[in-house]
Amino acid sequence: MSITHHLDDATLMSFAAGALPAALAAVAAAHVTMCARCRSDVVALEGVGAALLTALPGARIERAEPEFAAGLSPSQQRGEASAAPMQSPAPLARLLPLGLDAVRWRRLGLGLWHHRLPLKGNGALGLLRVAPGRIVPEHGHGGAELTLVLRGSFHDATGRYRTGDVADLDDSIEHEPVADPGPDCVCLFASETPARFRGLIARLMQPWHGL
Amino acid sequence: MMRLGADAGTAEDLAHETLFAVWRSAALYRAEKGSAASWIFAIARNLRIDRLRREVPWQQLPQELFEEASGETLPDAALAEKERHARVHTALSGLPPEQHEVVVLAYLEGLSHGAIAQRLGLPLGTVKSRMRIAYQKIRAALEDLR
Numbered sequence: 001m002s003i004t005h006h007l008d009d010a011t012l013m014s015f016a017a018g019a020l021p022a023a024l025a026a027v028a029a030a031h032v033t034m035c036a037r038c039r040s041d042v043v044a045l046e047g048v049g050a051a052l053l054t055a056l057p058g059a060r061i062e063r064a065e066p067e068f069a070a071g072l073s074p075s076q077q078r079g080e081a082s083a084a085p086m087q088s089p090a091p092l093a094r095l096l097p098l099g100l101d102a103v104r105w106r107r108l109g110l111g112l113w114h115h116r117l118p119l120k121g122n123g124a125l126g127l128l129r130v131a132p133g134r135i136v137p138e139h140g141h142g143g144a145e146l147t148l149v150l151r152g153s154f155h156d157a158t159g160r161y162r163t164g165d166v167a168d169l170d171d172s173i174e175h176e177p178v179a180d181p182g183p184d185c186v187c188l189f190a191s192e193t194p195a196r197f198r199g200l201i202a203r204l205m206q207p208w209h210g211l
Numbered sequence: 212m213m214r215l216g217a218d219a220g221t222a223e224d225l226a227h228e229t230l231f232a233v234w235r236s237a238a239l240y241r242a243e244k245g246s247a248a249s250w251i252f253a254i255a256r257n258l259r260i261d262r263l264r265r266e267v268p269w270q271q272l273p274q275e276l277f278e279e280a281s282g283e284t285l286p287d288a289a290l291a292e293k294e295r296h297a298r299v300h301t302a303l304s305g306l307p308p309e310q311h312e313v314v315v316l317a318y319l320e321g322l323s324h325g326a327i328a329q330r331l332g333l334p335l336g337t338v339k340s341r342m343r344i345a346y347q348k349i350r351a352a353l354e355d356l357r
Contacts, residue, residue, distance in 0.1 A: 009346045010339040014324060017317040018256035021325075025260075043249075044353055045346065049256065050248035051299040052318050144324065192325065 003035045005158075005165035011146070012038060016045030023123030023190035027146040027166065030092050030188055034164040092150075092188075100151060100186055105129060111179075123192050130154065130185045136177035143193040152185035154178060228258050246292045259321065295356050302352035310345040313338055 007015070007028055014020040015028040032038045095117055096103065105113035111131030119125045127150075130136050136147075136154055147167040154161050156177040161167055167177075179185035303311065316322045316330065324342070328335045 008339070008343070010324065010342040013314070013342050013346050014317055017321065018260050019317040019321045019323050019326075021323050041350075044350065046249045046253050046256075047246070047295060047299050047353075048303065048314065048346075048349060049252035049318050050246055050250075051296060051303055052315065053252050053255075054248050054296075055300070055303075056319075192323075 002162075003037070003164040005161055005167060006035060007031060007038050007041075007146075007166055008168045009041075011144075011168050012041045013045055013048070016042045017049060021123050021144070021192045023119055023125040024144055024146050024192060026095070026117075026119070026125050027148050027188050027190040030095075031146075031148050031164070031166040033092070035166075095188075100127075103127060103129075110134060113184075123190060125188075125190045128187045128189050130179040130187070132179050132181045132184070134179050136179060136185070136187070143191060145189070145191045147190075148188040150186045150188055152183045153180045154185050154187075155180060246296050248296065291356065295353060298352045298356070299349060302349045306345055306348065310341045310348075313341045314345050317342065 011020065011024070011028060015025060015032070020028055032042055103115050105115050105127075107113055111134030113129040115127040115129075117125045117127065128136070128147075130152075132152075147161075149161045149163050149165050151163060153163070153165075154177045158167075158169065160180070161177070303314070306314070312331070313327055316327045322330060324335055324338050327333075328338045331338070
């Protein structure tokens with residue numbers, strides 16, 4: 001998988017800091033599992049957190065380091081390393097345990113389908129499926145949004161987005177993404193503000209529901 | 212932990228939970244995979260996210276992905292980690308106050324871009340560009356170590 005569209009540096013930093021709003025963090029986490037480059041950025045950025053933490057008054061983590069590592073017996077280090085309790089399934093597998101083919105789509109018409117993913121708290125998270133040649137709905141009126149391609153591809157003035165690519169665009173950029181020929185384009189989409197997402201659905205429905 | 216965006220009671224719980232999690236999974240810690248400080252930061256961060264948001268456990272990523280990411284170990288990994296840590300420290304302290312501030316608000320107070328913009332009375336774009344520049348400087352400082 002060759003990924004050409006990555007998370008913005010500011011998004012990566014916020015994600016590593018644990019400060020990215022929940023819905024956006026879900027898309028960022030999914031991209032990071034698919035993208036070695038952004039993973040390596042997250043590792044470096046966790047180092048920033050570590051540096052800030054050790055710089056806090058009273059922090060002694062660094063001085064504790066040698067004893068800390070030395071205090072573990074080799075068997076402890078070997079024995080339990082594989083039984084990692086910190087392991088968790090990849091974000092996408094948790095979101096979609098049965099895979100993309102089992103998604104129960106809600107048809108919006110005009111070659112568009114939507115599937116809402118559960119999310120408590122702020123923001124909205126969902127899957128968007130777009131038939132070839134159809135336009136990926138434009139939504140940006142402020143508020144951060146992330147779109148990750150899971151299947152198929154789309155293109156706009158900023159380039160072509162294939163599986164694994166993430167659109168982390170400034171809302172000042174005007175674009176009209178169109179799904180490419182081939183399988184339907186499926187994207188994981190997150191918006192910081194739920195109202196905007198409802199607004200998007202309302203606007204999508206407008207032409208044929210007279211909303 | 213209070214600086215990580217929790218109230219006093221939650222912060223105390225989180226601090227205890229962090230210590231417990233560190234103790235419980237200490238066997239998983241391997242010096243060549245990254246510094247202890249990074250590892251403890253990540254544990255504290257994930258616990259805070261869990262506590263404050265509850266609903267996004269899948270935000271935590273499989274650990275082995277990161278082992279692969281940081282897996283290009285140099286002959287003396289511990290020394291390399293020390294060097295990396297020192298360089299991040301230097302890069303951070305070399306940041307202009309306005310860039311340092313947005314980084315601290317994200318990491319230690321857990322504020323989103325929007326929340327930082329609100330706190331500082333700045334346009335969102337300014338917050339993001341300050342953060343971007345800050346990271347570009349840190350990344351440049353680590354360039355030959357990656």
